[in-house]
Structure formats: C-alpha cells, structure tokens
Amino acid sequence: MAEVNTGGGGGKGGKKRSKKISTKIDMTPMVDLAFLLITFFMLTTTFNKPKIMEVKMPVKTEDNKKTNYKESETMTLVLGEENKVFYFMGLTNPQVESTDFSDQGIRKVLLQKNKSIPEFKVVIKAMDTSKYKNMVDILDEIHITGVKYYAIGKISPKDIELTKTVQGS
Amino acid sequence: MPKVKIPRKSISLDMTAMCDMAFLLLTFFMLTTKFKPEEPIAVDMPSSISESILPDANILTISIGKEGRVFYGLDGQEAKREVLKNISSKYGVTFTPAEEKKFILMSSFGSPVSELKKVLGSKEAEMKQPGIPIDSSNNQLRDWILYSARADKQLKVAVKGDKETDYKVISRVIAILQDLNINKIKLITTMEAKPQ
Numbered sequence: 196m197a198e199v200n201t202g203g204g205g206g207k208g209g210k211k212r213s214k215k216i217s218t219k220i221d222m223t224p225m226v227d228l229a230f231l232l233i234t235f236f237m238l239t240t241t242f243n244k245p246k247i248m249e250v251k252m253p254v255k256t257e258d259n260k261k262t263n264y265k266e267s268e269t270m271t272l273v274l275g276e277e278n279k280v281f282y283f284m285g286l287t288n289p290q291v292e293s294t295d296f297s298d299q300g301i302r303k304v305l306l307q308k309n310k311s312i313p314e315f316k317v318v319i320k321a322m323d324t325s326k327y328k329n330m331v332d333i334l335d336e337i338h339i340t341g342v343k344y345y346a347i348g349k350i351s352p353k354d355i356e357l358t359k360t361v362q363g364s
Numbered sequence: 365m366p367k368v369k370i371p372r373k374s375i376s377l378d379m380t381a382m383c384d385m386a387f388l389l390l391t392f393f394m395l396t397t398k399f400k401p402e403e404p405i406a407v408d409m410p411s412s413i414s415e416s417i418l419p420d421a422n423i424l425t426i427s428i429g430k431e432g433r434v435f436y437g438l439d440g441q442e443a444k445r446e447v448l449k450n451i452s453s454k455y456g457v458t459f460t461p462a463e464e465k466k467f468i469l470m471s472s473f474g475s476p477v478s479e480l481k482k483v484l485g486s487k488e489a490e491m492k493q494p495g496i497p498i499d500s501s502n503n504q505l506r507d508w509i510l511y512s513a514r515a516d517k518q519l520k521v522a523v524k525g526d527k528e529t530d531y532k533v534i535s536r537v538i539a540i541l542q543d544l545n546i547n548k549i550k551l552i553t554t555m556e557a558k559p560q
Contacts, residue, residue: 222379229386236393247522247550248414252538254547274531298559323532327428327525330534331410331553338413339559349535 248334253346269316270308272301272333273354274325280333281358284308293361296332305340316344320354403471404491405429410527411556418552422518424509425552427472428525432533433495436508437472443515444468450511451477459484477504498536506540513544522550 266285273281275293280301283289294300309315317337321330330347337345407427427435438444448467452459455477459467463484467473475483475493483489498505513519521541525534541549 219376221376222383226379226383226386229383229390233386233390233393236390236397240393240397245409245418245552246412246414246555247416247418248412248553249416250549250551252542252547252549254545321531321535323530323535325531326527327529327531327534328410328527330531331412331551334551335412335414335556347538 248331250334250347264316265314268312268314269318271318271320271348271354273350273358274319274321274329274333275358276322276324278326278329280329281361283357289357291357291361293358296329296336301333302336302340305336305342309340309342314344315342316346317342318346318348320348320350322350322355322358403427404493405433405435405472405474407524407526408528409524409552409554412551412553413556413558414553415555418522418550419520422516422520423522424512424516424519425472425522425524426505426509426537427474428523428529428533428537429495430526430528432529433474433493434498434505434533434537435472435474435493436496436505438512438516440516441468443512443519446515447508447511450514451507454507457481476502498533498540503540505537506544509540509544509546513546520548520550521546522552524552 266287270282270284271286271289275281278296279293280296281291281293282301282304283291294304305317319330319333319337405427407429421439423439425437427437429435438447445464445468448459448464451457457477457480459481463481466484467480470484470490473480473483473490473493474495475489476497479489479494483493496505496508497503509521523534523537538549541547
C-alpha cells in the first residue's frame with residue numbers, strides 16, 4: 196500500500212507538493228537604504244581637524260635679562276580698537292601711523308620694511324580692548340610677509356599715549 | 365534566412381556584491397563618525413592660513429567665549445581622574461564616584477570648584493556655567509592647568525578663543541600659562557586661503 200501512495204503522484208491529494216520559491220530576493224530597497232545611510236554618514240563625518248597656529252612665548256629668565264635690539268630695526272605694532280593697528284619704528288620720538296588689516300594696509304608696510312631692513316624685528320602689543328581676532332590676524336600677516344623675528348609684548352601706558360597722537364590728528 | 369535569435373537576458377542582476385560593498389562602507393562611516401558633543405560654550409574661532417593640524421592626544425583645551433568665560437577641557441580619562449582627585453583634595457570638595465564619572469565624560473567645563481558639584485548634578489547648570497575664575501586672587505585656572513601638566517607629562521596646551529573676545533582675557537590666560545612655564549601655545553583656528 197505504501198508503494199502505491201508514494202508512487203501515485205500528487206493528484207491523489209496524499210502529499211502536497213511544496214511550491215518551489217525562488218531563493219533570490221529583490222535587494223533593491225536594501226541597497227537603496229544602505230546607500231542613503233552611506234551618504235548621510237559621509238556628509239556628517241568631518242575629516243578635517245581644526246588647524247592650529249603655534250605661538251612660542253619667550254621663556255622667563257631668572258634675572259629678567261633683556262636683549263637689546265637696534266631701534267632702527269624694530270617696529271612696534273599696537274593693536275587698537277575697531278580693527279585698527281598702529282605702527283612705529285624704534286622708541287625715541289617715533290612717527291606713529293595707523294592702518295588696517297587689509298591687503299593694502301599692514302601687509303604692505305611689513306613687506307616693504309622686511310625687504311629694506313635685513314634684520315627686521317616686530318614687537319606686537321595688543322591693547323586690552325582689542326579683539327583676539329586681531330591678534331591672530333597680525334600673526335597671520337607676519338607669517339605671510341615672512342618676518343623672521345617677532346615677539347608678543349606687554350603694552351605700556353607710553354604705547355597708548357603714542358597711539359593717541361594719531362587719533363587726534 | 366533564419367532570423368538571428370538574440371538571447372534574452374534577464375534584467376535582474378545579482379546585487380549581492382554591491383550590497384556587500386554598500387554595507388561595508390556604511391559600517392566604516394558609522395564607526396568613524398564622531399558626533400560633536402554638545403558643548404556648553406560656543407566658540408567662533410578666527411581663521412588663519414596656518415596648516416598645522418591639532419594633534420590627537422594629550423591636549424588641554426582652554427576655550428574662551430565671547431564674554432570672556434574660560435572653559436577647561438582635557439582629553440585622557442586617567443589624567444582627568446587624577447586632576448579631579450588633586451583638585452578635590454586642594455579645595456576640600458569631595459565627589460561621589462558617579463560625579464567623578466560624569467566629570468570624566470564631560471568634554472569641557474567652566475565653573476568655580478565650589479559650583480562644580482552643582483554642574484555635575486544637573487543638565488541645566490551645565491549649560492549655564494560662569495567660567496573658571498582667572499583673577500589673581502582666585503586663580504583656579506592655574507591649579508587646573510598645573511594638575512593637568514602633572515598628570516600628563518606630554519601635555520600640549522591649546523587655546524580656543526572666540527574672534528570677539530577681548531585680548532585682555534587672552535593675555536591673562538597666556539600670562540597664567542607663562543607663569544607655569546608653558547611657553548608653547550597652540551592657538552586653534554579655522555582654515556583660510558593663503559593670499560597669493
């Protein structure tokens with residue numbers, strides 16, 4: 196009897212033939228989704244790290260030794276309010292002038308002086324009221340113009356007095 | 365003449381390979397993405413032409429906001445734990461393990477030590493921190509930097525200042541660093557095109 200059942204084929208209703216389902220699935224939506232997520236993560240990932248500008252401050256010495264420079268080679272830059280910058284050469288009766296941070300401003304002055312004076316040095320002094328941006332800008336200008344020697348100094352009341360002579364005129 | 369029979373090709377192609385690749389890339393991007401942690405201080409950095417990149421590790425970041433609030437951020441969890449231990453013994457404030465853990469996970473903070481407990485306790489206080497005192501009578505920033513430098517021998521100090529910060533605050537922070545014999549300072553900036 197068993198033989199009959201097995202051999203008899205499906206027609207008899209004894210065994211149901213399972214339908215062959217294709218193993219292939221449509222992967223299009225999955226790929227779509229995957230690419231969508233890829234795009235999202237690619238756009239949100241930031242590979243660029245913040246840039247830095249390294250500043251080396253002078254090391255404090257025990258005896259507070261000061262190096263002297265020729266006044267004729269040293270320019271003092273005073274950063275003032277409202278993106279103004281004052282500059283003068285030397286310290287004895289200097290001719291103070293003011294300019295700004297544009298291409299035609301302080302950059303031109305620095306380039307010209309750097310060319311004409313072989314050992315050109317710059318001392319940067321910022322007023323308390325000047326902005327941090329000005330400081331970064333001026334350091335930038337120094338790098339752009341290729342001034343070799345520069346230092347960040349402390350502002351003195353005398354420097355502020357000197358800048359006032361310009362503002363008055 | 366018999367017609368040339370063009371074999372009919374199935375238009376459904378095997379997408380397994382593409383799918384594999386797509387998921388590989390997806391995994392890569394998901395793992396490399398670092399979501400920017402929410403910081404209690406917004407700093408709009410100035411731009412410079414400098415091209416050096418901030419190193420990955422051993423960085424102490426001093427953020428200075430527009431209004432002159434000073435924030436402190438240190439990477440390296442072990443170093444942070446040690447710094448907190450030193451600070452708590454110096455200022456006589458004790459922290460629970462939970463608070464300690466919160467402190468280690470925080471990206472940056474800026475409040476006097478006396479209020480640190482409150483900041484660690486509530487999200488609201490965390491968003492409204494007054495900044496670390498830097499004046500000479502109550503110079504807490506100096507202690508934070510000092511202990512950080514002790515905890516991490518290779519510490520590099522980065523200053524992240526806002527464009528509009530008064531230079532007065534920046535010079536004060538630099539003076540504190542110089543006082544601690546840290547003379548190399550990294551100013552964090554954004555990129556700017558180099559002029560021709």
